[in-house]
Amino acid sequence: MLLIHCPYCEADHPELEFANAGEAHIVRPREMSNMSDEDFEAMFFIRDNPKGVSLERWRHVHGCGRFFNALRHTVSDTFLKVYKAGEARPSNDEIAKLIK
């Protein structure tokens, strides 16, 4: 059971209070109807699924209820960073630093 820091509750809470909500920073275009089939496929089905740092969404569903984003290493399962929904995606440089 992971221990997850919720950026809204500002505390570590047990995984049982959270729900993983898939890959983060997938942009849903405002003009959906104009998307090509390829773009739709990319948005809805294609996933990074990295062996390394995953940018992912969690919801503190049995806590404050908020969705937020996290960087987690999928081999060690350690969280490198959590941040609120809407905050910018960390740059690759920042991610590389966090791994170290």
Place this chain on the structure above:
Amino acid sequence: MKNFSALSLAREAMRGHKGWEKHWRSPEPKKQYDIIIVGGGGHGLGTAYYLAKEHGLTNIAVLEKGWLGGGNTGRNTTIIRSNYLYDESAGLYNHSLNLWETLSQELNYNVMFSQRGVMMLAHNVHDVQSAQRHIHANRLNGVDNQWLTPQQAKDYCPPLNISKDCRYPVMGAALQRRGGVARHDAVAWGYARKASAMGVDIIQNCEVTGINRAPSGEVTEVETTRGTIGAKKVGIVAAGHTSVLMEMAGVRMPLESYPLQALVSEPVKPVFPCVVMSNAVHAYISQSDKGELVIGAGTDSYLSYSQTGSMHILQHTLDAIVELYPMFSRMKMLRTWGGIVDVTPDRSPILSKTPVKGLYVNCGWGTGGFKATPGSAHVFAHTIAKDAPHHINEGFTLDRFRGGRLIDEAAAAAVAH
């Protein structure tokens, strides 16, 4: 290859088993192969075997980053069945089941395929409807599957709790008598042994770290921890690591990799005669020939490549096991482990050509691909050899997600296994 039989065993017994040969050769990788299979699990080794046997192609290498059979092939609960709903799936899994029935003889290796029957429990009206839908579709597809009343289910599996005051009483079950289990390791070893004997190079401790393509786009070679190896065709059969490998060729995949756990109890004398699954309460159980109860747990909710999982997942599984079989509460867990399962959006596999010429992919088996091993390997070999799918895997393309022609067993019923 020395024949395995009761006779050869007796002969060897007389001379202290000195004469047995290696199951497979361990050659150094050649510079160039016609076909490279990445991934030495059951599906990869099987693919190499069928390429050799059915397509006469033997200039093949299977590259395995660890030890062969050490992926999900070596860590699954070995449930085999074919009573899937959709025509495509029923076709594929039944093809596999047919091959299972003679696999030991074909490989001259006892894979201990045991057709003790797989029973899937129904706990609510919706389960019953879903089971009936499967049973009817299966009958018209030539796949055996029958409905059992709760009492018939208990007769088939005496430890089952069919009392009405269970939290989710059993309302009946679908039974596929041809279903069962097999010895997972033996499947990998049997294929490896036979493939090796036919000339396939099986190269362990050889991790593929790059896939190189010609300027015109087709694959030319793979980079590995044991050097660069050329190949005209490359088949990726790497289960949980498929996204990582396909990325090397520039192809992004509709896959997510999750940890899936299983556990065994201490061994006991035979008490559990068949395989029982319950999707509603999430419990999958059978008893191995050695006597342990082999129990499948669920996946964690997050991506992970760690081959371990959470304690609460184990708890949920054992909650369900004890609810359905209250006598097992005093049994003890002996070992638990995890595998990395690659899950597609429609929970059906991908057995397909790819946008990259010469690159083929076999993945997406998720929590349920062991049962498909022979069938999948057989049609994937065909796909690689002919550069075109076998009619059985025509629907399992990589590009089906673009158009939306999914094979969504999960949406239609519940999870695979």
Place this chain on the structure above:
Amino acid sequence: MTQPFRIKGAGTLPHTRTIQFTFDGQSYEGYEGDTLASALLANGVHLMGRSFKYHRPRGVVAAGPEEPNALVGITRDRARHTPNVRASVQELYDGLNATSQNRFPTLNFDIGALNSLMSPFFPAGFYYKTFKWPAKAWDALYEPFIRRAAGLGEAPTESDPDRYVNRFAHCDVLIIGGGAAGLAAAQAAAEKSQSVILCDENPAMGGWLLADSDIQIDGQTGAQWAANMAAELATRDNVRLLTRTTGFGYFQHNMVGLVERITDHQARPEPSQPRERMWQVRAKQVVIAQGSIERAMVFPGNDRPGIVLAGAAQKWLNQYGVSVGSRIGVYTACDTAYAAAFDLHEAGIGIEVIVDYRKVVDETILAQAREHKIEVVLGATVAQTTGRLRINGMQVKTATGEQKEFDIDALLMSAGWTPSLHLYSQSRGKPVWDEASQRFLPGESPQDCICVGGCTGTDSMEQVLAEAERALGNKPRKFDIEDDVSTDGGIIGATGNSTEKGKAFVDFQNDVTAKDIALAVREGMHSIEHVKRYTTNGMATDQGKLSNMHGLAIAANLLKKPIPEVGLTTFRPPYTPTTFGSFVGHTRGPLFDPERKTPIHDWAVENGADFEPVSLWQRAWYFPRAGETMHEAVDRECRTTREIAGIFDASTLGKIEVTGPDAAAFMNIMYTNSWDKLKAGRAKYGIMCREDGFIYDDGVVGKLSDTRFHVTTTTGGAPRVLNHMEDYLQTEFPEMKVWLTSTSEQWATIAVQGPKAREIIEPLVTGADISAENFPHMSVVECKVCGVPARLFRISFTGELGFEINVPADYGRSIWDAVWRRAQPLGACAYGTEAMHVMRAEKGYIIVGQDTDGTVTPHDAGLSWAIAKSKPDFVGKRGMMRPDLVREGRRQLVGLKTSDPGKVLEEGAQIVEDPEQPVPMKMLGFVTSSYWSGTLGKSIALALIEDGSLRLGETLYVPMADEIIEVEVTGTVFYDEKGERLHG
């Protein structure tokens, strides 16, 4: 004579209370504080089990959890039978009833032992090579035979009556292992005011200190020191001491599972006590102080009863006052066995010889041996042993090749000590090979954990204690220690020519010999993982605690590879086998999953309802009257509702309050319908899709005001719909001023349907005019019902004039009763979900999840009218446009009419064009809903059929196992197609 091997003056047991117990029906005596093994040994019983494959006679070899042989069944009563209990750790209690396992008919005479004669035919992996012909014989013949022969104990046969409990705990420091290292660490942490949990699997803290008579700390014996430390720690508020508690698993983010055994050592446990307690501990820091485990020597004949680990013999003597024999031999490669021999000798037991595999041994030890007048043979091997059910002799081959025979009744062995890295490895730490000491030691710690004491390879007590203090960041304090025992030496792998000749066991329980490992290597099993799986070495209930290092060394030797290159197999939880029940805790029966009931549930129970589980809910299915079948009851409920009225508990429906200035805009995004034109006071049927364009949920939505919607969802769908909405709101449209609140349980919902519906409710309603003109179909009003604030809908899922009364749930029962008091005299009835299903099917209303699965679009379901064409965006809009979702040949929802009106189709039955075609048939679709309609006097069905909407009037077939049913494709509405009744 009882307890002939109990040694006067030895051990620390008080001998005050004698305990009676039975083993295989024979009565014995032991003392309080004994383990089952120590008590049996006191009675001279060594033979305690039979091995797995060859059924060889086996005695206990270890005094701890690593025991591979002495597994017994313990039976308290019919329902309380526990198989595979290690006699070495089972504490003795009055009336303990143990039986041996895996033998027939008796332990002394076991027919299965014939397997041993056949053993040349059963080397590792033999079954892969044979039993293949004839193909069918595996299932019918070979496998049943193998299965019967295998397995150890018998599984319990009855439901477990014992209780198990769970506890989540948090602490600053969790210490696993209460030996010298663990105790010192606990004290150091406690003194820093940290919250501490210290656990040890044994009944008392102390670890090795309890077995060693030579150690003195601060002027006390080790055992006294440990007892005093534990007592002192127990007085502190910030320390929790847990004995009989095993740390079985180290999970992510410093979560460690401990299991505490509470009653298994008691003769008559208090019924209020749980059998075991699971602790799920989240610790800021974990200190692993697991100590080390002794290895057996691998030599031919090393498995006879009477051959035991030297450390175990020492523990049995110094703790339990028991000697393992009277003429004892020793075979060792490690100094510690000398201490065991000396202790026994000092207790008056004959030590016949010490055979040391090493050529060179420290002179001080040899001097001590000479003092004890014990013969030591250096550089020698034990070549074979004799004795059937108990060792009676051994042949020793000296360094010069000379053969010597010794008459002995017990043999101590020690191949050295393996640091316990189980939990360290589970924490995802990587053990590192230490060439000098030939063992794996803990490396870096990826989690916040630290190893101390014996498990780090630290041997001297002084260093152990210092290390423990340092681990907690303290400056080591000075202990006054006397400890002259050396732990030098050790060997991994087989001795002599074990891989060639005789049966030298590596894994005792799984009957894996050194030769088996050699065979595996010869057959190409070059990875240690393959060796493990081919031979099953290390896969038994002890998980290779004795065998893994030997197996590895033998394989490495044959492969001519250094040990670290061959590598360890993976340590996995649990450390020792752990009861399923302890994982389950109280999660059984009613606490397995919440069972949700509506406020009106009890009324349904009182009125004889049968219930149907729907997700977590229990819903009234139908209300049979005396003598009625389900079919008759449902028929009656439908008829009564259509002719008079019926009342129905719809409280389980999900409800979500969607409010805010942007509520309508948000609804436009979430639902396929358009919400712009809907007026306050009106309701509408809405469909929700996922982004892929398939139906996700549906329900009626009432608009209470321009900024407030009362949204209903399916019973099972409520949580996921709310989550889906929150997701879009929080992450895609955070700028929208909309708020969502689940009100599913705020409202009890009573549907009143039928021609007399209005007559029934009218007198109960105040604050609203519910006449046909002013409150038409699809209206909603906030009013009072029976004096409480209510939301009244005029809607119908039956096709009749209908209302749904929503009242605050605590009033639900009371208002239901009021409605019933009005309804009953009019001849109305209560109806359940089945009648509801029939009536809605008569009207062609779908049920999401039954008439749709996750592959059906609104168009497929005939709901195109509910998709707003002009909206620029809604969830699912783009997905629905994908090529496969708009192609021809999709399955569409239609009605079916059977040629024989009396024939009711089976739900799930498949539909074909040509029933004579060979299998596999081309299936066009399947029956999603099917009922007998009493109202119409015929069967009705809905089905999803390829191009269904183009097939109206076509004849199709439903091939069943025993007949072929002819059907005609029709529209989906079977009853009151014009909808006149609804508007009444």
Place this chain on the structure above:
Amino acid sequence: MAKSPKATRVLPNQDHLTSNAFVTLEAAPAASRISLRASPRGAAAFAKNIGFDLPAKPSTSKSKSGVVALWLGPDEWMVFSESEPEKSLQPRRDHREYSATDISHRNTAYIVSGSGAQATLNSSCPRDLSQATFPVGACSRTILGKAEVILYRTGKEKFRVECWRSFAPYVWGLLVSGAQDANL
């Protein structure tokens, strides 16, 4: 028109009461409850109605004259009062900056008190409930077994456990089971 009968309120858990030497479990009395979801401005606007500012820090609570406000999320509070259970705490509907939805009947509550209160809860709640991390006045949504609950610490040895009404029998079952093991 006949006079409509008066309805009576029945709590789902009203007869739930038990205790042992370490812990007492009892149903809380009926309460009036609001689920408040609000923008920061909405929160300020709503505060005027109850006469005190809503708690702004995660997992904290405030109360005055029997009205209690619990922080549940950055835009979410639960406000409840036991003093006048039938009186709505919802001053006005359809405010542009907040949503105050009546959930008086959706939820029901238990009071867990005594030296074994924390142990009782920790038999099924994975949270660290020590006073250091969950002091008096702390509150949070969390889970108890498979049920979502709101925990609110009202005293050193006293907690309020709010759950949805249909989960009450289950939550009760867990508490009773936990109470049997509360003596350490």
